[in-house]
Amino acid sequence: MSTLLEPLPPLPKTRLSVVDCDIHPTLTSEAEFLPYLPARWREHMQTYRRHVRQGLHGTLTHPRMQVNRIDAVPTKGGPPGSDVNFMRTHHLDQNGVEWGLLQALQPSGSAERNLEFGAALCSANNDWQIAEWIDKEPRLRGAIQVTQEDPQAAVREIDRRAGDRRFVQVSLSPRAQEPLGRSRYWPIYEACERNGLPLGLHVPGFGSGYASTPGGWPTFYLEEHQTFAYIIMGVFASMVLEGVFERFPGLKLVLVEGGFAWVPSLCWRLDKHWERMRGEVPHLKRPPSEYIREHIWYTTQPMEEPERPEDLTKLIDWIGWDRLLFSTDYPHWDFDDPKTVFNVRMSPEHRRMIFSENAKSVYRLP
Amino acid sequence: MNDWIAAEWLDKDARLRASIMVPMQNPDLAAAEIEHRAGDSRFVQVLVLAGLDTLLGRRVNWPVLRAAAAHRLPIAIHAGSAYRHPPSASGWPSFLLEDYVSNTQLFAAQLASLVSEGVFSKFPELTVVLAESGFTWLPAFAWKFNKTWRGVRTEVPWVTKPPFDVIRDHVKLTLQPADAPADPQALRDVIEQIGSDEMLLFASDFPHWQFEGDNVLPDGLSDAQLHKILVDNPLATYSRLKEVVV
Numbered sequence: 001m002s003t004l005l006e007p008l009p010p011l012p013k014t015r016l017s018v019v020d021c022d023i024h025p026t027l028t029s030e031a032e033f034l035p036y037l038p039a040r041w042r043e044h045m046q047t048y049r050r051h052v053r054q055g056l057h058g059t060l061t062h063p064r065m066q067v068n069r070i071d072a073v074p075t076k077g078g079p080p081g082s083d084v085n086f087m088r089t090h091h092l093d094q095n096g097v098e099w100g101l102l103q104a105l106q107p108s109g110s111a112e113r114n115l116e117f118g119a120a121l122c123s124a125n126n127d128w129q130i131a132e133w134i135d136k137e138p139r140l141r142g143a144i145q146v147t148q149e150d151p152q153a154a155v156r157e158i159d160r161r162a163g164d165r166r167f168v169q170v171s172l173s174p175r176a177q178e179p180l181g182r183s184r185y186w187p188i189y190e191a192c193e194r195n196g197l198p199l200g201l202h203v204p205g206f207g208s209g210y211a212s213t214p215g216g217w218p219t220f221y222l223e224e225h226q227t228f229a230y231i232i233m234g235v236f237a238s239m240v241l242e243g244v245f246e247r248f249p250g251l252k253l254v255l256v257e258g259g260f261a262w263v264p265s266l267c268w269r270l271d272k273h274w275e276r277m278r279g280e281v282p283h284l285k286r287p288p289s290e291y292i293r294e295h296i297w298y299t300t301q302p303m304e305e306p307e308r309p310e311d312l313t314k315l316i317d318w319i320g321w322d323r324l325l326f327s328t329d330y331p332h333w334d335f336d337d338p339k340t341v342f343n344v345r346m347s348p349e350h351r352r353m354i355f356s357e358n359a360k361s362v363y364r365l366p
Numbered sequence: 367m368n369d370w371i372a373a374e375w376l377d378k379d380a381r382l383r384a385s386i387m388v389p390m391q392n393p394d395l396a397a398a399e400i401e402h403r404a405g406d407s408r409f410v411q412v413l414v415l416a417g418l419d420t421l422l423g424r425r426v427n428w429p430v431l432r433a434a435a436a437h438r439l440p441i442a443i444h445a446g447s448a449y450r451h452p453p454s455a456s457g458w459p460s461f462l463l464e465d466y467v468s469n470t471q472l473f474a475a476q477l478a479s480l481v482s483e484g485v486f487s488k489f490p491e492l493t494v495v496l497a498e499s500g501f502t503w504l505p506a507f508a509w510k511f512n513k514t515w516r517g518v519r520t521e522v523p524w525v526t527k528p529p530f531d532v533i534r535d536h537v538k539l540t541l542q543p544a545d546a547p548a549d550p551q552a553l554r555d556v557i558e559q560i561g562s563d564e565m566l567l568f569a570s571d572f573p574h575w576q577f578e579g580d581n582v583l584p585d586g587l588s589d590a591q592l593h594k595i596l597v598d599n600p601l602a603t604y605s606r607l608k609e610v611v612v
Contacts (some may be wrong), residue, residue: 176456179464204455211451213475214468215421220521223421223478225514226507227455228473234454241464261506265556269467269500269545275464304509307530311505311559318552334517 016351018338019099019359020041021299022256023091025133025139026081026106032132033107036124041117052111053209055272072331080331084136091330092139095338098356099365100140101168101327102325103127103202103256109147110173111206113209119153122146125260128232142365143171148180149207153188158188162195168363169254174235175205181235181242189248198252198297198362201235203228207227208279223333228302232258233266236296240270243283245291252296257329261304264318267292293320297362300328300354301336321350325359368403368465377407383607385413385442390422393429394611400433408607411440411495416451416472417447424480428488438605443476445469445498450457470503477533478511479599483523486536493603494537498571501539505559508533534562540569542582550586557591567603568596 007017027033034042070078072090081087092100104125112118122145129142144161146154154172161167170192178184180201192199204212204227211217212227233254239253270288278284282292296321307310316324328335340353346354359365371384386403387406388396412434420426422443434441446469452458453468473496480486480494508530515522515529525532545551557563572583583592601607 005580016588101472174456175442179454179456179459182460208456210455210457212455213421213478214447214451214455214472215417215454215475215479216419216451217480218421218475218479219424219483222482222511222514222522222525223475225518226474226478226511229507229510230475231455233471234456234459234468237464238454238456238459241459241461259506259510261509262503265500265502265506265545266467266470268502268547268552269470269543271547272543272545273463273466275467279459280461280463302513304508304510305513306504306505307512308559311555314555316504325573334514 004253016096016338017098017356018096018326019101019274019356019365020097020328020343021254021325021359022103022301022329023099023100024081024332025102025104025129025328026079028078030081033124033128036127038118038130039170041120041124044117051117051209053112053113053207067332069333069335084133085097087330088137091328092137095328097139099359101359101363102129102133102140102142103200104143104145105169105202108173108177108206112147112148115147115150118147119150119157122344123157126157126167130164130166141168141365142166143169144170144197146188148172148176148185148188151185154188155191158191158197159196162197167197168365169200171200171202173200173205173207174203174231175208175210177208179234179238179242181238181240183242186236186244186247189244189251193250195246198254200254200256201232202256203231203258205231228257229259229262233262236266236292237270238275240288240291241281241284243281245295246283252293252297253295254325254362255303256299256327258298259302259304260298260300260324261306261315261318263292263298264315264350281355297323297325297358298324301327301329302321302334303341305335305343310345312342321353322358324354325362326355368399368409372406372408376401383410383604385407385411385580386410386439387413388430390414390418390427390430395429397429397433397552400430400437400439402437404437407606407609409439410604411442413442413444415448416443416445416469416476416499417449417451419448419450421479422476423481423483423485425483428485430494431485431489437490440493440495440603442497443473443497443499447472469498470500473499477507477537479524479527481511481532482522484522486532487524487526492536494569495603496537496539497569498542499539499565500543500545501541501560502544502556503504503555504533504539505556534565538565538567538569538599541570541584542569544584546584546586550584553584555584557587563591564596564599564602566595569599
């Protein structure tokens with residue numbers, strides 16, 4: 001293992017420009033985060049801890065595993081993803097990352113049952129992203145973390161941050177208390193649309209307390225990893241069928257880390273059964289797939305790898321080459337390497353679209 | 367229920383075959399019901415809902431799987447749920463349409479469970495039939511399942527080959543509903559991606575409203591594929607049919 005931790009030799013920069021839409025910054029320790037909380041909530045955190053829908057705070061729901069690349073441990077120590085200087089050389093420089101979009105999932109306010117505390121955690125997380133990451137590395141961009149269970153607080157946080165263009169999207173948990181298309185969450189979508197900010201939903205998300213599959217809790221991480229797709233498919237159907245995109249025609253939705261190979265078959269299924277049951281959802285004026293084609297984007301990692309590589313091309317032909325946004329998930333174990341992840345022939349134009357141009361357009365990056 | 371099916375349906379039309387309904391909330395009683403019915407060869411499979419108390423592969427359910435395998439009875443998992451768990455990880459959707467569409471996630475979770483728990487290593491003769499599951503979702507699910515398995519297969523050492531290959535060996539899917547677009551090429555592509563012509567079984571869903579009426583076969587299938595789906599695959603899946611069908 002020690003050889004993996006040697007300083008990396010300088011590599012020639014890849015010629016391809018990369019916008020990485022999923023990078024995880026990590027706290028070195030709780031002590032790093034506490035100064036970002038107001039005194040009232042700092043004391044609360046230290047006295048009562050987090051109050052979430054699982055047995056042990058500070059743990060991940062079972063089943064889980066060690067989730068980081070071993071070679072991403074910073075030279076100076078601390079957890080992978082906790083040192084901006086190490087990330088700069090180990091990832092951003094190595095992989096030619098022009099823009100890196102932070103997904104600061106922890107500490108999460110979206111899972112907190114005490115809603116006021118949840119809002120404070122989100123706000124502190126947003127301050128921390130700016131101070132510890134974006135101020136120190138100008139290629140990084142933030143996501144405004146909000147707690148979806150208190151939409152009024154979420155709207156206040158969005159409106160307060162939207163003027164800072166270093167935040168390029170709004171982020172909340174795809175594992176909410178209710179399916180995210182339901183109207184209780186609409187004030188958040190109104191604020192996203194009004195401020196021109198895409199909504200980015202990163203799986204698996206924390207919060208609901210419901211089983212990760214509709215058949216109950218799985219036993220193995222191998223199964224749990226598949227639930228990323230089920231969770232995002234549920235959100236996808238809910239947002240479309242509740243009429244969110246009829247109501248907010250300017251809303252852009254980015255589904256992060258949920259894969260994309262399932263999109264064609266789910267669109268076919270939605271369209272087919274909508275034809276028969278459209279009386280139940282009269283607020284939809286068009287087939288579900290049409291809203292999907294206009295409003296939803298997908299990050300690529302962890303990319304499904306068809307057994308016959310050419311099937312990937314067919315899939316993307318169907319979904320749309322303008323819909324995919326490259327992501328690595330650095331520093332997690334299932335990182336997709338931009339140099340090797342696509343094992344199919346792609347035109348230079350398609351390559352540019354997926355690796356950078358689509359993201360620049362969705363997030364209005366220069 | 368099983369007595370009623372035998373008396374009111376099987377006794378009255380010799381073409382009909384039935385499923386053994388079992389109480390999955392009590393796996394020991396479910397296994398006992400299989401033992402009790404297995405002698406009547408007009409029962410050709412065991413039937414469970416896609417949404418149960420626990421995922422089907424979990425070891426608490428193995429008495430049922432063991433009994434089915436011992437009698438060469440496929441386990442049919444039918445769309446629908448006892449709703450012990452909500453249809454999404456974010457709770458209860460508003461619409462029946464949403465619940466119905468979400469069934470594919472439930473079927474995928476059951477396949478992930480059966481394979482990951484090592485059910486097909488423990489009971490190599492077991493066949494699982496997904497009924498009213500749709501099938502166009504299968505390749506995308508199995509590609510991801512394969513990729514994750516390559517990364518974490520030390521967690522499940524009893525899964526000794528890629529999950530998609532295990533699924534091809536042990537799982538059948540019924541044709542209806544064929545969730546495919548009007549373009550028959552898309553359906554042909556999916557069937558090629560499934561990579562086996564032995565997995566699909568004809569079904570009509572009569573008399574439910576998802577029934578396709580006269581249009582029971584989707585466009586895009588060759589005559590040879592249709593013969594497999596309509597005749598060969600069902601006969602291979604349900605060995606008990608051969609006992610009377612010449």
